[in-house]
Amino acid sequence: xxxxxxxxxxxxxxxxxxxxxxxxxxxxxxxxxxxxxxxxxxxxxxxxxxxxxxxxxxxxxxxxxxxxxxxxxxxxxxxxxxxxxxxxxxxxxxxxxxxxxxxxxxxxxxxxxxxxxxxxxxxxxxxxxxxxxxxxxxxxxxxxxxxxxxxxxxxxxxxxxxxxxxxxxxxxxxxxxxxxxxxxxxxxxxxxxxxxxxxxxxxxxxxxxxxxxxxxxxxxxxxxxxxxxxxxxxxxxxxxxxxxxxxxxxxxxxxxxxxxxxxxxxxxxxxxxxxxxxxxxxxxxxxxxxxxxxxxxxxxxxxxxxxxxxxxxxxxxxxxxxxxxxxxxxxxxxxxxxxxxxxxxxxxxxxxxxxxxx
Amino acid sequence: xxxxxxxxxxxxxxxxxxxxxxxxxxxxxxxxxxxxxxxxxxxxxxxxxxxxxxxxxxxxxxxxxxxxxxxxxxxxxxxxxxxxxxxxxxxxxxxxxxxxxxxxxxxxxxxxxxxxxxxxxxxxxxxxxxxxxxxxxxxxxxxxxxxxxxxxxxxxxxxxxxxxxxxxxxxxxxxxxxxxxxxxxxxxxxxxxxxxxxxxxxxxxxxxxxxxxxxxxxxxxxxxxxxxxxxxxxxxxxxxxxxxxxxxxxxxxxxxxxxxxxxxxxxxxxxxxxxxxxxxxxxxxxxxxxxxxxxxxxxxxxxxxxxxxxxxxxxxxxxxxxxxxxxxxxxxxxxxxxxxxxxxxxxxxxxxxxxxxxxxxxxxxxxxxxxxxxxxxxxxxxxxxxxxxx
Numbered sequence: 123x124x125x126x127x128x129x130x131x132x133x134x135x136x137x138x139x140x141x142x143x144x145x146x147x148x149x150x151x152x153x154x155x156x157x158x159x160x161x162x163x164x165x166x167x168x169x170x171x172x173x174x175x176x177x178x179x180x181x182x183x184x185x186x187x188x189x190x191x192x193x194x195x196x197x198x199x200x201x202x203x204x205x206x207x208x209x210x211x212x213x214x215x216x217x218x219x220x221x222x223x224x225x226x227x228x229x230x231x232x233x234x235x236x237x238x239x240x241x242x243x244x245x246x247x248x249x250x251x252x253x254x255x256x257x258x259x260x261x262x263x264x265x266x267x268x269x270x271x272x273x274x275x276x277x278x279x280x281x282x283x284x285x286x287x288x289x290x291x292x293x294x295x296x297x298x299x300x301x302x303x304x305x306x307x308x309x310x311x312x313x314x315x316x317x318x319x320x321x322x323x324x325x326x327x328x329x330x331x332x333x334x335x336x337x338x339x340x341x342x343x344x345x346x347x348x349x350x351x352x353x354x355x356x357x358x359x360x361x362x363x364x365x366x367x368x369x370x371x372x373x374x375x376x377x378x379x380x381x382x383x384x385x386x387x388x389x390x391x392x393x394x395x396x397x398x399x400x401x402x403x404x405x406x407x408x409x410x411x412x413x414x415x416x417x418x419x420x421x422x423x424x425x426x427x428x429x430x431x432x433x434x435x436x437x438x439x440x441x442x443x444x445x446x447x448x449x450x451x452x453x454x455x456x457x458x459x460x461x462x463x464x465x466x467x468x469x470x471x472x473x474x475x476x477x478x479x480x
Numbered sequence: 481x482x483x484x485x486x487x488x489x490x491x492x493x494x495x496x497x498x499x500x501x502x503x504x505x506x507x508x509x510x511x512x513x514x515x516x517x518x519x520x521x522x523x524x525x526x527x528x529x530x531x532x533x534x535x536x537x538x539x540x541x542x543x544x545x546x547x548x549x550x551x552x553x554x555x556x557x558x559x560x561x562x563x564x565x566x567x568x569x570x571x572x573x574x575x576x577x578x579x580x581x582x583x584x585x586x587x588x589x590x591x592x593x594x595x596x597x598x599x600x601x602x603x604x605x606x607x608x609x610x611x612x613x614x615x616x617x618x619x620x621x622x623x624x625x626x627x628x629x630x631x632x633x634x635x636x637x638x639x640x641x642x643x644x645x646x647x648x649x650x651x652x653x654x655x656x657x658x659x660x661x662x663x664x665x666x667x668x669x670x671x672x673x674x675x676x677x678x679x680x681x682x683x684x685x686x687x688x689x690x691x692x693x694x695x696x697x698x699x700x701x702x703x704x705x706x707x708x709x710x711x712x713x714x715x716x717x718x719x720x721x722x723x724x725x726x727x728x729x730x731x732x733x734x735x736x737x738x739x740x741x742x743x744x745x746x747x748x749x750x751x752x753x754x755x756x757x758x759x760x761x762x763x764x765x766x767x768x769x770x771x772x773x774x775x776x777x778x779x780x781x782x783x784x785x786x787x788x789x790x791x792x793x794x795x796x797x798x799x800x801x802x803x804x805x806x807x808x809x810x811x812x813x814x815x816x817x818x819x820x821x822x823x824x825x826x827x828x829x830x831x832x833x834x835x836x837x838x839x840x841x842x843x844x845x846x847x848x849x850x851x852x853x854x855x856x857x858x859x860x861x862x863x864x865x866x867x868x869x870x
Contacts, residue, residue: 144795187791234788234858235795 123147123178123186125171127306128243128287130178131295134302135286136241137182144237145179145186147172148228150195150219151317178304191227198222200317204330207323207358208338210381211462214271214431215315221274221407229279239284244268247288248280251472256280257410260471261288270431273466273476274407324359341386343370346379346395357381360388363396363458377458397455401429403465406446406477410469416442425467425474427452429459435468446477483797484843488683488775488836489632489660490801494726495685501729502687505722513719514710523721530721530728537731538677539668540694546711547724550691551659553704554678555582555626557693557715558655561701562624562676563590570623572597574614577819578607578636583626583657584815601627605820606768607636611646622652629672630661633816633832634767635776637665644673653699659683659691663734664742664773675699681723685837686730690723737837745774745835752777752833752844759852762865766817766830775835780817780826783865784858789831792854798847800833825864 123129123145137143172188179186199218206213224242232240245261246269256277260267275283287295299307314321331338338356345351352370354360359367364378368390376390408416411423419442426435427450438452450465459479466476505526511519513527528542535542548554563573575587577600591598599617601609609627618625625647630637644654655676658667663684669677676699680691693715695701701714708716757763762782781789786802793800813827822830833847859865 185795189787230861231788234785234861235791236854236857 123175124243124312125174125306125309126243126311127296127299127304127309128245130175130243130304130306131298132241132243132286133178133184134182134298134304136284137184139286141239141284143182143184143241144232144235145175145184146228146232147175147186147188148195148224149188149190149192150223151192151200174306174309178306181302181304189228189231191223191231194223194227195219195317200330204327206462207327208383209462210357210383212361212460213462214464215317216271217274217464220271225275225279225283229282233282239282241284241286243287244272244285245287245290245292246272246285248283248285251410253412255410255412258285258473259288260468260473261285261290263291266292269468269473270428270464270466270476273409273464273473275409276407280409327358339386341388343368343388343390345376346389346391351376351390354388357383357386357388362460381461393457396458398459399452399455401450401456401459401465402443402447402480403440403450403477404447404480406448406475408475410472411467411474413445416445418442418444422451425469428464428466428468429456429479430463440467447480448477481797481843481846483799484846485838486798486800486833486835486843486847488839489635489832489834491682491688492685492836493838494687495730495733497733498686498726498729502722502726505725509721511721513721514708523719527719527721527724530724533728534692534731537735538662538679538694539670541697543712544694544697546693546695546715547719547727548691548693548715549689549720550682551580551657551678551680552582554659554680554691554693555580555655555657556586557701557704558676558678558695559583559586559624559626560590560704561714562653562655562699563594563596564702565700566623567594567596570621571595572599572619572621573623574599574601574617574625576601576609576627576638577603578631578633578816579626579628580632580657580659583628583655587626596623597621601625603819605822606771607631607634607638607816607820608768608771609638609643611642614643615646615650618647618650618652622650624653624655626655626657628657628660629667629677630658630665630773631767631776631816632660633776633814633830634778634820635660635773635834636767637661637771637773639771640672640674648673660773660776663731663738664775666738669694669696681727681730684730684734686726687723690720690727692727741837742774745839748835748839748841748844749774749777751841752835752848753779755844755848756851759848760855764826766820766822775839777833777835779831779833780822781829781831781855781858782826783862783868784829784855786828786830788858789829789851789854792858793831793847793850796850796854798850800831802831825868 133143133145176186199215202218203213203215229240245263245266247259251257258269258272260269296307318326338358340355342350343352343354360378360381362378377396379391379395380389422439422441425440427438428435436452438450441449461479463479464476465479467474509522511523513523531545532542535545573587573596587598590596601614603609629640640656653675656674657678659678659680661667662679675696677694682688710716764780766778766780790802817827817830
């Protein structure tokens with residue numbers, strides 16, 4: 123439970139369905155470590171959000187525990203976040219958290235206290251396809267589909283997961299909360315990275331590295347035509363497709379086209395330079411798609427592919443290379459394909475699998 | 481079975497006799513004890529009567545006993561009050577390795593920001609400190625020694641008299657946090673030989689929000705907060721007369737019940753310890769078998785996490801604690817067990833069962849039925865335990 127309306131209603135619905143529900147809040151980070159203000163926020167993991175969880179659990183008569191998973195979160199999510207940016211990639215920490223913390227450590231904790239399932243307030247379905255493979259399907263509320271960040275869930279984890287909100291619209295969920303007098307009914311959504319208080323990831327990186335005594339290497343900003351346009355203070359502060367904060371003046375808009383960490387160089391170009399038709403996906407987790415049915419190096423299958431959370435799915439051919447990597451060729455060129463982001467394959471509303479863009 | 485409460489070291493229910501004693505001072509006898517008029521005088525008399533009773537209970541003069549809001553405030557008053565008063569001449573503090581955070585943190589604050597040096601008096605594997613070691617740590621700059629009487633996590637009863645005796649001639653002020661021992665074992669400030677002693681009501685069937693500090697005649701303290709001349713200017717604030725009366729009644733009842741309760745708790749805790757160690761392998765008692773506040777049973781279940789045991793038991797309606805109430809929510813082992821040199825794999829699996837007046841053999845039998853399967857399930861899932869066994 124995050125303290126938001128979705129997880130509150132998920133808990134309530136499961137209680138109504140006859141499950142013995144235990145509310146749990148994952149404590150993932152400490153105010154002091156992430157530069158947040160204990161007196162200000164109402165976001166996830168803050169004391170105020172925990173109080174909201176308590177009230178909801180009291181209302182639905184469920185026990186409530188706060189589980190401290192911050193050591194795992196630090197090594198698996200925060201350290202990874204910093205490392206990826208330093209390596210010139212753009213990470214998606216929510217994906218890491220889901221795969222490595224929520225559906226790993228949190229699930230284990232649930233089993234330790236005797237629970238059979240974990241449940242979340244994601245607007246998705248968890249079910250089995252033909253052949254018995256566990257899979258995630260997009261929920262009916264398309265505006266709320268979060269399946270993109272769930273590609274890393276493995277079969278054993280999915281078999282123990284319940285998502286009761288898949289068949290509901292957000293408006294219906296709020297209505298249910300209101301009807302039951304849950305104080306989270308009107309709560310605004312949080313969309314930012316939970317551990318970056320002001321959404322300023324550059325500030326977070328700088329402070330994090332300063333505490334560790336590590337520096338960033340300055341370097342050149344270079345146009346695709348070879349001209350050196352200016353200097354930057356660290357490749358970690360850039361992402362593919364970025365237009366703002368380049369710190370160079372130029373007659374036409376410039377976008378980050380590639381990041382060369384070896385030469386500490388940012389390459390910029392026009393909008394047209396950002397379009398590509400191919401990418402390589404690695405660390406793939408096959409979900410609905412049965413990996414044993416894949417022919418490595420063999421014929422591809424078609425899928426609707428997302429390269430970003432807010433990116434509409436685009437038609438592509440997926441050619442498996444090894445057990446956990448594949449080449450993806452889009453029918454139409456895609457804009458700003460970003461290493462480190464997730465690439466997720468869908469067949470309609472079914473999540474076939476996903477991986478990281480190399 | 482109704483829910484079972486085995487966390488009496490965290491807090492206790494208020495004895496109905498204590499509630500009755502308090503009520504008149506909430507409604508009719510509500511006056512401000514510092515007021516000159518008749519309402520005030522009545523309140524003042526009640527306050528002073530309570531003070532006398534409490535002073536007699538712990539063996540001091542009424543003028544040496546001060547009311548506070550509880551153990552934490554008393555500890556802060558003692559540590560900060562003594563230290564600040566002496567800071568121009570002395571800047572060294574010695575505190576026990578197993579102290580409660582209410583002593584640890586003011587001491588750490590003084591060390592980090594107040595220019596004080598801090599030395600920790602180590603303990604052995606049962607939680608006992610050595611008088612010789614203490615004597616060796618004292619310098620001519622030592623302002624205060626603070627070592628607790630009864631430990632909240634393990635129940636170890638420190639031989640405070642031996643410690644104070646060994647260092648008497650050095651003339652350093654000695655404070656003891658007796659929050660967990662007053663009312664459970666005999667506590668007399670003269671026998672202990674201390675200059676300051678903290679106590680509180682809510683650990684011994686009194687209400688939360690009232691406690692006290694014994695300050696031996698002649699000891700000087702800087703006040704921790706300001707705002708009036710109550711309690712001889714040592715502790716400002718409108719007196720909690722109802723609380724004071726409650727504290728006096730709480731101690732009176734505790735004195736009456738000391739022998740029978742001790743006998744019952746010792747029998748029950750011995751029964752529990754013997755049964756648990758028979759039913760479950762790889763369990764260790766933390767703290768000595770004797771010289772322990774009899775209600776405290778701190779057990780380490782090797783290879784698994786205390787928190788998981790705690791939550792599983794809670795779901796069965798059994799309330800206990802891991803670490804101390806203040807530090808639960810982290811997976812770090814308690815500093816008390818670390819100071820007793822318990823290996824990490826044991827310290828993390830520690831659960832504290834603290835029995836009380838309402839504890840029955842039936843309740844313990846219920847726990848003994850539910851606990852082994854929980855431990856078994858957790859050990860089956862624990863790579864640490866599985867590895868150690870192979």
